[in-house]
Amino acid sequence: MLIQRQTSSLRPLTTAHLAQTMTLLELTSEELRAKIDAALASNPALELLEDPRCPHCHRLLPPRGPCPTCSAPQKFQNDEPIVFVSPRQDFLPPSAGQRLTDEELPSEEWAAAKEDLPTYVFRQIAPELSVEDRPLAAHLLTSLDEDGLLGVPLIEIARYHHVPLGRVQEVQRLIQHADPLGVGSSSPQEALKIQLEVLAETRPIPPLALTAVDTCLDLLSRRAYTELSRKLHISTNQAIKLAAFIGENLNPFPGRAHWGDFDQAADHIQTYQNPDIIISELDDEQDPRLVVEIVSPYAGSLRINPLFRQAISQAPSDKTEAWQSEMDEAVLLVKCLQQRNHTLVRLMKRLVSLQHAFILYGDAHLIPITRAQLSVELQVHESTISRAVSGKAVQLPNRKIIPLSKWFDRSLNIRTALVKIIAEERYPLSDTQIAERLEEQGYIIARRTVAKYRSIEGILPARLRHSTPVAMRNE
DNA sequence: CTATGGCACGGATT
DNA sequence: AATCCGTGCCATAG
Structure with missing residues (x-):
């Protein structure tokens, strides 16, 4: 009307x-x-x-x-x-005729920070930054390489600004937890660890994932599964699954993909929204x-x-x-x-x-x-x-x-319920059993669909989910 | 024989 | 009209 x-x-x-x-x-x-x-x-x-x-x-x-x-x-x-x-206005890039009214930010730093990724991250963390920490953040963010990793040692930044290393680390931590998760880390390992940490809050992760990225990253990237399995004392099959999980859910180079995910390169500009x-x-x-x-x-x-x-x-x-x-x-x-x-x-x-x-x-x-x-x-x-x-x-x-x-998302709530069930299971539940559990909670879905959701969430099938916190085999 | 993943179909969604 | 999603059936692995 x-x-x-x-x-x-x-x-x-x-x-x-x-x-x-x-x-x-x-x-x-x-x-x-x-x-x-x-x-x-x-x-x-x-x-x-x-x-x-x-x-x-x-x-x-x-x-x-x-x-x-x-x-x-x-x-x-x-x-x-x-x-x-x-x-x-603070969430929009400055455009012709209009200036950002952010006086607190040193102008040269801002000019340098105008690149896509740094600005994008900066906007996210800005509210949590104290005014004194802003130059630090700007410095860190402008030092990112194209992979979203930090090219310079923290110590250098600390010296440059005459602040204790701890301060810089705090700011870095803030950055790492911003949207491209792990961005601003000093190494791929560090980025992966952060991602794992955050991931662990919402879903179960394979027990050895952390150790794997921490100590065997080279093996992972070389896809040397046999060697990997030996080092972690697990079967080759498990090693492969583990690698698959890491490959699917983690990104050692946070600067590359975004929620747009796998299609990098193409629309690098629009990805940061x-x-x-x-x-x-x-x-x-x-x-x-x-x-x-x-x-x-x-x-x-x-x-x-x-x-x-x-x-x-x-x-x-x-x-x-x-x-x-x-x-x-x-x-x-x-x-x-x-x-x-x-x-x-x-x-x-x-x-x-x-x-x-x-x-x-x-x-x-x-x-x-x-x-x-x-x-x-x-x-x-x-x-x-x-x-x-x-x-x-x-x-x-x-x-x-x-x-x-x-x-x-039609299935998100069911998927998280599923993740929760698996996280709390006492022994690996088969898809059919999971379907039953879900039904008890009022989610009626087919057994086949459970399998689908599982794979979406990157959870291994029951057989390969054997809890392996303590591996017995030794070399 | 059981648990799963692949393919494909139909219906809903965009 | 094109695409996505849940599901059933079947093959395969264990």
């Missing part, structure tokens, strides 16, 4: 309007910024009124974080997440609430230049046609933008309250939902949801950045 009224006001453009709304919807914040920048540059009818104030309550916004006034609990109904379009949506916890006394920010590429309001609007009536007759079309285009863009924001807000509001548990407590609590279901609830076309979801990245309160599409 609202949509119709809007479209009817600009008669001949209805279809164009819809088409553009859709294309805007599937753009990420970054792409949107590029689009708006281009429009601003080429279309004199558009004007950006920069305004560091909250678009809702018009109070001045803090440099980062939600609007303090709008997030005041009483303004929102209970247990609804707070969702709004945020003009936060900034969040389009940021979810944080309003760590507020009695009423913890989720705050959802939809990152907007501009601060202030994009609008029709009033001067242009006036000028159009007195346009020279040969130009009037052209001006009018520019005008229409500008109006269209603005409307579409509002439409996009509106849709996104509605979508996220619903989605966040639905997946509340998932956001806070992890994969196991993901409620399987399809885009189609959501589309009927929100009364929009399925493809609208699809477009809105595709390509977007969300930052969760735990600072992990995940693709929004993960929220629609």
Whole structure:
């Protein structure tokens, strides 16, 4: 209804309007910024009124974080997440005409840190960095090689900045736990160990994996399985499986692949994605609430230049046609933008309250939902949801950045339940037995599917899962 | 004979 | 219309 009224006001453009709304919807914040920048540059009818104030309550916004006034609990109904379009700039790369307002960061360091990977990591850890540690982080991050490993010794950095080694190590640790897991490590081993550590928190890992990467990395990379098995006192078969697990789940060169995974090289540039949506916890006394920010590429309001609007009536007759079309285009863009924001807000509001548990407590609590279901609830076309979801990245309160599409993973919750069962098993359970256990928990899936999930999670079949903490055979 | 992985089919999803 | 996912059937390994 609202949509119709809007479209009817600009008669001949209805279809164009819809088409553009859709294309805007599937753009990420970054792409949107590029689009708006281009429009601003080429279309004199558009004007950006920069305004560091909250678009809702018009109070001045803090440099980062939600609007303090709008997030005041009483303004929102209970247990609804707070969702709004945020003009936060710190997650977007600087673009023409707009400067990052981050004064704390030494400018040369920032200039050097402009590469994709370093910036990407820096954004993640920035909130946890103290101001004094920022130069350290910048130094570390700019010293990464193309594999995402640290090329220079920590000691050197410590000396350069005249700080104790421990400080540098702390910062390094922070970096290593940022998104390309293990990035900023001094060696492949170190990167692998970090990845294992983190992996171990969520799923069972083969007992010898740690020892293997620690001491036998050369064997692993040479695929010298027999030698490996001898060194670890396990069968060759197990060695092969172990190597497979490591190969599938770990990456000694964190800089290379990202969530886009195996397809490296190709789109190296786009692989590091900034969040389009940021979810944080309003760590507020009695009423913890989720705050959802939809990152907007501009601060202030994009609008029709009033001067242009006036000028159009007195346009020279040969130009009037052209001006009018520019005008229409500008109006269209603005409307579409509002439409996009509106849709996104509605979508996220619903989605966040639905997946509340998932956001806070992890994969196991993901409620399987399809885009189609959501589309009927929100009364929009399925493809609208699809477009809105595709390509977007969300930052969760735990600072992990995940693709929004993960929220629609039909089997994730079952898979984590499965992982848990296996982690807690007293003896290796066969797939059939696992299926039964899952059924007890209310997950009814076929035995065959258990096998599939297992392999997705990189878990060995029962026979090869013999707990081998103590190997008896010796050389 | 049991446990698993491969292939392929149908239905849902995008 | 193209793709993904769960599942059944069958071959194979142990």
